[in-house]
Structure formats: C-alpha cells, structure tokens
Amino acid sequence: MSDNNVMVVEDNEKNRKLMRVVLKAKGYNVIEATTGEEALNILKNQKPNIILMDIQLPGIDGLTLIKQIKADAVTKEIPIIAVTAYAMKGDEQKILDTGCEAYMSKPINTQELPHMIEKYIKKRQENHEQT
Ligand code: MN
Numbered sequence: 001m002s003d004n005n006v007m008v009v010e011d012n013e014k015n016r017k018l019m020r021v022v023l024k025a026k027g028y029n030v031i032e033a034t035t036g037e038e039a040l041n042i043l044k045n046q047k048p049n050i051i052l053m054d055i056q057l058p059g060i061d062g063l064t065l066i067k068q069i070k071a072d073a074v075t076k077e078i079p080i081i082a083v084t085a086y087a088m089k090g091d092e093q094k095i096l097d098t099g100c101e102a103y104m105s106k107p108i109n110t111q112e113l114p115h116m117i118e119k120y121i122k123k124r125q126e127n128h129e130q131t
Contacts, residue, residue, distance in 0.1 A: 004029050005047075006028045006049065008032050008052045009035075009038075009053045009057065016034070022108075035058060050078065050079045051081070063082075081102045081103065081120060084106065
C-alpha cells in the first residue's frame with residue numbers, strides 16, 4: 001500500500017497504542033508524536049498522508065497546531081482528523097474552524113477509525129487527480 005503514512009499526535013499512551021495497533025493491523029505505517037512540538041519537528045522531514053490530532057495536548061494544544069499546519073504551504077494539504085475527549089456545544093464548530101477535515105470523539109471507535117483514515121486519504125487523492 002502506498003500513501004499509507006499516518007501521523008498520530010497523542011500524549012496519552014493508551015490511546016496512542018490503541019490507534020497504532022488498529023492502524024498497523026490495517027497496513028498503515030504509523031508515525032507517533034506525543035506533543036505538538038514533536039509533531040512540528042517530524043513535519044520538517046516527513047510528510048504523512050494524514051494526521052490524527054489529539055486536541056488536549058501539553059504545550060502547544062491541538063487546535064493551535066492544526067492552524068499552524070494549515071497555514072504552512074508545505075503541510076497545508078495534509079488532511080487532519082481532530083480527536084477530542086469531550087465535545088461541548090460549540091466545540092465542533094471551533095474545531096472545524098481550524099481548517100481540519102473532520103473530527104472524532106473519544107473513546108476511539110476502533111471500527112470507525114480506519115474507515116475515516118481511508119476516506120480522507122482517498123478524498124485527498126481524488127482532489128489531486130482533478131487538478
Ligand atoms: Mn491528550
């Protein structure tokens with residue numbers, strides 16, 4: 001499989017492991033970052049096909065990080081799925097306003113996760129074929 005690099009930005013070890021196990025089982029290559037700072041460093045050298053972004057992170061929070069990635073010409077086309085522990089009224093719009101493609105709530109739905117990843121990687125490929 002090509003176009004199979006997923007970057008997981010998640011400080012919680014259990015959640016990170018869950019996403020890694022589920023995605024590896026589906027044939028994805030998982031690049032892990034535990035903080036926003038680490039994610040930005042990785043993005044200097046690697047361009048994943050999609051990013052799973054935890055919103056609640058120590059240091060730079062996920063929302064700020066998404067805005068930074070979407071403001072950078074080199075990384076702005078990478079699809080981002082935000083992952084949030086809680087969604088209060090108005091949060092959904094706040095999250096989508098950052099420019100990310102979608103968001104999902106914790107606890108992680110292990111069936112939905114690979115479907116979402118596949119969907120948004122495909123969507124990006126189709127957009128590329130059109131242009
Ligand atoms: Mn977190």
